[in-house]
Amino acid sequence: MIEVKNLVKKYGNHIAVDHLNFTIEEGKIYGFLGPNGAGKSTTMNIMTGYLGATEGEVLINGHNILKDPEEAKKCIGYLPEIPPLYTDMTVLEYLDFAAELKKIKKKEREEAVEQVVKLAKLYDVQERLIKNLSKGYRQRVGLAQAILGFPEIIILDEPTVGLDPKQIIEIRELIRTLAKNHTVILSSHILAEVQEVCDYVMIISKGKLVASDTPVNLEQLMAGSETVEITTRATQTEVRDILRPVANVEKITTQVNKDNTTGAVIEVKNHADIRESVFMAFAEKKKPLLLLKNTKVSLEDVFLELTQNDAEAEKLETDELEAEESDAVKQEMEEGENEDAGNL
Numbered sequence: 001m002i003e004v005k006n007l008v009k010k011y012g013n014h015i016a017v018d019h020l021n022f023t024i025e026e027g028k029i030y031g032f033l034g035p036n037g038a039g040k041s042t043t044m045n046i047m048t049g050y051l052g053a054t055e056g057e058v059l060i061n062g063h064n065i066l067k068d069p070e071e072a073k074k075c076i077g078y079l080p081e082i083p084p085l086y087t088d089m090t091v092l093e094y095l096d097f098a099a100e101l102k103k104i105k106k107k108e109r110e111e112a113v114e115q116v117v118k119l120a121k122l123y124d125v126q127e128r129l130i131k132n133l134s135k136g137y138r139q140r141v142g143l144a145q146a147i148l149g150f151p152e153i154i155i156l157d158e159p160t161v162g163l164d165p166k167q168i169i170e171i172r173e174l175i176r177t178l179a180k181n182h183t184v185i186l187s188s189h190i191l192a193e194v195q196e197v198c199d200y201v202m203i204i205s206k207g208k209l210v211a212s213d214t215p216v217n218l219e220q221l222m223a224g225s226e227t228v229e230i231t232t233r234a235t236q237t238e239v240r241d242i243l244r245p246v247a248n249v250e251k252i253t254t255q256v257n258k259d260n261t262t263g264a265v266i267e268v269k270n271h272a273d274i275r276e277s278v279f280m281a282f283a284e285k286k287k288p289l290l291l292l293k294n295t296k297v298s299l300e301d302v303f304l305e306l307t308q309n310d311a312e313a314e315k316l317e318t319d320e321l322e323a324e325e326s327d328a329v330k331q332e333m334e335e336g337e338n339e340d341a342g343n344l
C-alpha cells in the first residue's frame with residue numbers, strides 16, 4: 001500500500017505538485033493521466049525516492065521513502081521516463097548488475113534475470129550491447145530492470161512511449177500479466193491507454209488531483225451532462241417551443257445545418273431517457289425528426305473538461321513559442337538572403 005500525504009514540489013516559484021493526497025491499494029492497475037507538464041513524472045520520482053518533496057510524505061507499506069529508503073525501495077520496481085541504462089553493457093550484463101544493486105542473492109540472480117528476459121521478450125537480444133538496441137528494445141530492458149526480483153509495487157512512467165503499435169500491445173499485455181500478482185502504477189498522457197489497461201484512473205492537472213475513480217465511474221460522474229442530439233426540419237424557434245414543455249430538459253443549443261435542417265443538442269437532467277417524449281412532442285406538431293440519439297459522455301470528455309485549463313495554457317505557450325520560432329526563422333532567412341546577396 002502507498003500513502004501519498006499532502007505532497008508538494010516546488011521548482012523555484014513554480015508548483016509542479018500541488019498538495020496531492022491519495023492511497024494506492026494492493027493488486028490493481030492505477031493510471032496517472034494528465035497532459036504534458038501536469039506533474040506525473042515529478043510525483044513518480046518523489047514516490048520512488050529519486051526526488052525529495054518540498055512538503056508532505058510518501059509511505060510505502062508504512063516506510064517513509066526518504067527516512068527509511070532501503071525498506072521502502074525494496075517494495076518498488078521503477079521504470080523512469082528515461083531509463084538509466086548502461087549502454088556499453090550487454091542486456092544480460094546490465095540486468096545482472098541491476099540484480100546485484102537490488103541485492104538479489106548471487107545464487108538466485110541468474111534465475112531472476114532469466115525470468116525477466118523471458119517476460120520482457122529479450123531473449124533474442126540478450127547478448128547484444130544496449131547501445132545497439134532499438135528504442136523499443138531499450139524500453140523493454142528498462143521494464144525488465146523494473147520487474148527484476150518481482151517487487152510488490154511496479155511503477156512505470158510512460159511505459160509505451162516511443163514504441164510501435166505491436167510493441168505497445170505486447171507491453172500492455174505484460175502489464176496485465178504483472179497485475180495478477182503486483183500493484184502496477186503507470187503514467188500516460190494517452191487516454192485510450194489508461195482506459196484500456198487501468199482499473200483506477202487518477203487525473204492530474206497542474207499538479208493537482210482533479211479526479212480519481214474507475215474509468216466507468218468517471219464517465220458516470222459526468223453523466224449529469226448527458227445529452228440527446230436531434231436533427232429536424234423544424235426551425236430553431238419551433239424546436240425550442242416544442243422542447244420547452246418536455247420534462248427533464250435542462251438546456252437546448254440549436255444550429256442551422258448546411259442542408260437547412262436544424263440540429264439541436266439537448267442537455268438532460270436526472271439521468272432521464274427523454275427520447276420517447278422528444279419523439280412524441282415533435283410528432284404532435286407534425287415536425288419529422290431526421291435523427292434522434294443519446295450522446296454518451298466518454299472518458300475523453302471527462303479528461304478534456306477536467307484538464308481544459310492545462311490545454312489552453314499549453315496552447316498559449318505553444319502559440320508564443322511558434323511565434324518566436326517563426327520570427328527566428330524569418331530573421332534567419334533574411335540573414336541568409338543578405339549573405340546570398342553578398343556572395344553574388
Ligand SMILES: Nc1ncnc2c1ncn2[C@@H]1O[C@H](COP(=O)(O)OP(=O)(O)OP(=O)(O)O)[C@@H](O)[C@H]1O
Binds near residue numbers: 036
Ligand atoms: N527539474 C525541473 N526544474 C524546473 N521545472 C521542472 C523540473 N522538472 C519538471 N519541471 C516542471 O514541473 C512541471 C511538471 O513536470 P513533470 O515532468 O512532472 O510533468 P509530466 O506530467 O510528467 O509531463 P510529461 O508527460 O511532459 O513528462 C512542468 O511544468 C515542468 O516544466
